[in-house]
Amino acid sequence: MQSVLITGANRGLGLGMVKYLLKQNKAEKIFATCRSPSEELQKLLQDNKNLHVIQLDVKNTDKFEEVALQISRVVGDNGLNLLINNAGVTTKYTKINLVKPEQLLENLAVNTIAPIILTKTLLPLLKKASEANSDKPVGIERAAVINMSSVLGSIAQNDQGGFYPYRCSKAALNAATKSMSIDLKKDQILVASMHPGWVKTDMGGNKAPLDVATSINGIFDTIYKLREEDSGKFLQYDGTELPW
Template structure:
């Protein structure tokens, strides 16, 4: 892998991924997006310490800005393309009962968690195809080109035994459906696509009661990503590599 883009990199899992990759110091070109770099102190500090880290301003709800992101990536990677796209940026509403769910919650979650990953993947597809072609001697995976859609076990219809969470569940189930379609559409281009559940992690989104710390989740995510091959494309996986039911 030579280049990676991580959305929602100013905190939580996204920031954890950036820290992990910069610590490995393997020379990846790392693109980290955030809505406001002025409030992303840790990310800015990492950028100062790592010449291969590039902070890109991105509000994923502003899909009209995606072509500009594509142009900024092109300036760095040239003809090598983008090896790994991690659609990590996400939002969630707290537990929502049917009687209390609001239209705005549903639309906000769907926009950030489903629409944005699909449209950003579309905007960056040329770079992903370029990377796959440039590394045609490599097996299907991150050495060629891969898309990781950060999903959630709450998007699993089969494992829903609690109900509620309408905005978040629906948006992640829809993202899973998009992952499956992408894996079929991009198979001919040898671009791998999976949905990944990071575990219930202690972040601003996951809350303080979550059993898993960020470092353990990130370690598992990247170990799993590094092992992905063609037969894994289109799967719904947990951070530890185990397969989850749709």
């Protein structure tokens, strides 16, 4: 894989993805976006010439074109092979009598609107990668979009209620993933939703059963195996298909 862009890369899963790709030497060019680089990400930047950190608040969609230009200057006609829409926010468990409009709006802006508009903005670069790698099967070695979702976005598996802002935003992201997979099929661009598991991060909390490394290893083991018939699926980090 020549190039990958990961949003929300300053901590948690996003940072774990960057570290995995660098350690495994899995990508020639890694673009990592974040609102403010953490010390760990800055250290990685200093030690790795193939890592490019781009400051971005994904709620600021007006900056997406500028991001696309920065990436284009580096990748040229090779385009962008893989977009991982990872940046996300969540609220605490929210019952119907406590949910607030601002919580719903923030979750929707970061978890749903940003991935859709960023994918739209980077589509010309994804198409370039697909065309440049037309000798390869559909997948991340050619061109792909992975939307980091959550099992809490599954309507079929919702048996606890609550979590209105997060559940609704991730269910909407899953709907967008399905539409993207249909719209981008003609361009041979794979699109899938990925549930990373319940992971020990700032978002997941200390009670989560999975550590970051286990989740990341599973995610990349799974997405490297994805082929054309997997486009439009909702998958767990270990490859298990989840119900919408």
